[in-house]
Amino acid sequence: MARRFSIVGNLIVFGIVALGAWLVWTNAFRTAAPPSAPVGALVDAAEKVGFDPARQAPRAGEISVRDLQVGPRGLAVPVDRVHPRQLSDTYTQSRGGGARVHNAIDIMAERGRPVVAAAPGIVEKLFYSQGGGGITVYVRSPDRRWMYYYAHLDAYAPGLREGQRVERGTALGTVGISGNANPSGPHLHFAINRMDPREKWYQGEPVNPYPLLAGNRASR
Numbered sequence: 001m002a003r004r005f006s007i008v009g010n011l012i013v014f015g016i017v018a019l020g021a022w023l024v025w026t027n028a029f030r031t032a033a034p035p036s037a038p039v040g041a042l043v044d045a046a047e048k049v050g051f052d053p054a055r056q057a058p059r060a061g062e063i064s065v066r067d068l069q070v071g072p073r074g075l076a077v078p079v080d081r082v083h084p085r086q087l088s089d090t091y092t093q094s095r096g097g098g099a100r101v102h103n104a105i106d107i108m109a110e111r112g113r114p115v116v117a118a119a120p121g122i123v124e125k126l127f128y129s130q131g132g133g134g135i136t137v138y139v140r141s142p143d144r145r146w147m148y149y150y151a152h153l154d155a156y157a158p159g160l161r162e163g164q165r166v167e168r169g170t171a172l173g174t175v176g177i178s179g180n181a182n183p184s185g186p187h188l189h190f191a192i193n194r195m196d197p198r199e200k201w202y203q204g205e206p207v208n209p210y211p212l213l214a215g216n217r218a219s220r
């Protein structure tokens with residue numbers, strides 16, 4: 001009788017263990033699908049492990065924008081107190097030892113300088129990429145046809161959140177060296193992508209922000 005009872009007990013324990021293993025197994029498969037077709041190296045393991053940049057990043061103090069500079073096409077230079085004449089066109093430069101094209105411009109400024117929205121839109125994604133753009137913001141135009149991408153931030157503006165409406169000049173964060181930026185050269189990496197309205201935040205076709213910010217004058 002006692003022997004029979006322990007066999008039943010063992011079967012129950014075995015059943016519980018098997019059920020637990022099955023749940024872990026199926027769950028692992030359910031969460032293993034990464035976003036497809038990422039922009040370069042911007043999408044990495046950070047998202048899979050649930051890294052939350054809004055929680056991890058140091059908080060900026062109050063960010064006060066002092067001197068917003070608006071270029072000839074109506075876009076604001078996305079770093080406070082940088083004039084369109086100070087920009088240089090690094091859009092076609094190679095990066096990663098020739099492995100890829102920059103497809104963006106770098107706006108040099110000291111760490112902590114306010115980063116502002118170049119144009120109005122909705123914050124679509126706050127993304128952290130340790131080996132790429134670091135602390136980043138994706139702002140999409142209200143008609144969903146343009147994506148403005150701000151990378152290597154030091155910190156987000158306090159309270160910045162996905163779904164938030166921003167205006168031209170709204171503070172998004174501060175200039176930094178997060179991600180793969182050279183620590184000795186803090187800057188804002190700024191890109192503009194032309195989007196199909198149905199495309200996701202990491203898709204789109206890059207366009208050169210330089211002439212949009214500075215006019216059509218060529219520069220190196």
Ligand SMILES: [Zn+2]
Nearest residue numbers: 104105106189
């Ligand atoms: Zn860059």
